[in-house]
Amino acid sequence: DTAVSQTPKYLVTQMGNDKSIKCEQNLGHDTMYWYKQDSKKFLKIMFSYNNKELIINETVPNRFSPKSPDKAHLNLHINSLELGDSAVYFCASSGGGPYNEQFFGPGTRLTVL
Amino acid sequence: EDQVTQSPEALRLQEGESSSLNCSYTVSGLRGLFWYRQDPGKGPEFLFTLYSAGEEKEKERLKATLTKKESFLHITAPKPEDSATYLCAVQAYSSASKIIFGSGTRLSIRP
Numbered sequence: 001d002t003a004v005s006q007t008p009k010y011l012v013t014q015m016g017n018d019k020s021i022k023c024e025q026n027l028g029h030d031t032m033y034w035y036k037q038d039s040k041k042f043l044k045i046m047f048s049y050n051n052k053e054l055i056i057n058e059t060v061p062n063r064f065s066p067k068s069p070d071k072a073h074l075n076l077h078i079n080s081l082e083l084g085d086s087a088v089y090f091c092a093s094s095g096g097g098p099y100n101e102q103f104f105g106p107g108t109r110l111t112v113l
Numbered sequence: 114e115d116q117v118t119q120s121p122e123a124l125r126l127q128e129g130e131s132s133s134l135n136c137s138y139t140v141s142g143l144r145g146l147f148w149y150r151q152d153p154g155k156g157p158e159f160l161f162t163l164y165s166a167g168e169e170k171e172k173e174r175l176k177a178t179l180t181k182k183e184s185f186l187h188i189t190a191p192k193p194e195d196s197a198t199y200l201c202a203v204q205a206y207s208s209a210s211k212i213i214f215g216s217g218t219r220l221s222i223r224p
Binding site: 004031033040041042043044045048050055056090092094100101103104105106107 | 216
């Protein structure tokens with residue numbers, strides 16, 4: 001009965017590879033997010049989708065491409081991975097409206113060698 | 114530019130020793146201020162939302178308060194299981210669904 005789930009939990013890969021992270025939420029929320037948490041634990045938003053439409057696109061290299069096949073899923077594809085991409089990536093969702101608290105997944109730890 | 118600053122960066126307390134964590138913010142029209150708890154290796158867990166100055170919310174040993182410039186998370190008689198990183202975040206009316214996080218306070222409670 002996990003609310004926001006992500007796969008995989010850990011991802012270790014070589015520089016230059018392409019990888020994807022998947023996220024699913026069963027909360028019935030309309031909005032989903034991707035965050036990056038660096039080694040200093042600072043959480044920074046990357047993208048947000050509302051009902052499959054991109055609404056937030058922060059300054060992120062275009063090697064990162066989010067895709068939302070439906071409002072319960074938001075995937076993140078990363079091309080040509082670089083060392084600096086190593087971080088923990090969190091997916092989150094929110095119901096919108098005045099109570100905009102976000103609910104986070106368990107995170108995907110990406111290590112680029 | 115909207116900004117969130119948390120202090121202290123780290124706090125070590127003895128079990129039962131009450132204290133407060135600070136979150137200072139600058140935002141163009143505060144829609145909401147959020148507190149989250151993050152345990153090692155896990156995603157942030159929602160604790161509270163505060164909307165207007167003077168508002169207070171409580172949950173077990175935690176109480177969050179809000180003024181026009183800052184929020185405090187008061188921890189009363191903490192237990193070792195309260196050890197975690199506490200994150201503050203703000204949302205502005207102008208920024209749709211975007212929330213901006215502070216860098217967190219790492220709280221450690223010694224038995």
